[in-house]
Amino acid sequence: MAKKETKKSKRTTKKKPDKKDTKGLAKKKYTDEEKARLAKHKERKKVMPVKFKAAEGDSIAAQDPDDPLIAVKMSEALGTADFDLQTHLLDQITQTYKGIVSEGRQDKKAYAIALNRTMAILSGIQPQDEIEAMLAVQMIGVHNMAMDYMGKATRTDRVDFMGTYMNGATKSLRTFAAQMEALKKYRTGGQQKMIVEHVHVNEGGQAIVGTVNQGGGGKNKNNE
Numbered sequence: 001m002a003k004k005e006t007k008k009s010k011r012t013t014k015k016k017p018d019k020k021d022t023k024g025l026a027k028k029k030y031t032d033e034e035k036a037r038l039a040k041h042k043e044r045k046k047v048m049p050v051k052f053k054a055a056e057g058d059s060i061a062a063q064d065p066d067d068p069l070i071a072v073k074m075s076e077a078l079g080t081a082d083f084d085l086q087t088h089l090l091d092q093i094t095q096t097y098k099g100i101v102s103e104g105r106q107d108k109k110a111y112a113i114a115l116n117r118t119m120a121i122l123s124g125i126q127p128q129d130e131i132e133a134m135l136a137v138q139m140i141g142v143h144n145m146a147m148d149y150m151g152k153a154t155r156t157d158r159v160d161f162m163g164t165y166m167n168g169a170t171k172s173l174r175t176f177a178a179q180m181e182a183l184k185k186y187r188t189g190g191q192q193k194m195i196v197e198h199v200h201v202n203e204g205g206q207a208i209v210g211t212v213n214q215g216g217g218g219k220n221k222n223n224e
Contacts, residue, residue, distance in 0.1 A: 079127030
């Protein structure tokens, strides 16, 4: 009697994923603090500055020319709606970046990169008018100068050169700090408010806590 050959059924088995591969697939449970940070990050990403790119020829163009908010974003970043002034301020600040001029010509790619970095910083400072815009542009230039000095100081082997570079960096950083203070004072109208908590103890032993507000040279109720 001939033996019947039975075909073994081939079962397709899926390869189990490696435990290491499943680590990234596990849903992370965020803490309240992490959720708040993520929400803040998403909000900041919504307000993206205008980005530029090197276009044909010697021109610079916006990466997203169809963005309906280009004019609004430019005005918010530079504190003015005047296009000529916007161009002037951006041209001034980009000259403080290294690599803009190459072989006697302006490197458009480097120029576009400098513009994008500048727009990102200005969008964070958010100058409210032309005065703040000029100060913000100056702050970026001084920062670039200070970092250039510090970079040179770390690369040189000459002690005398190092001292010169660090002296320049120190002066630049002091100027930057003064600019920040000037911007703060300009935005607050030069007024400072100080709150001092004081305690009075009456004869009966009852303590009364009061608040003294001092600001703008005005008098308060407790010091008329």
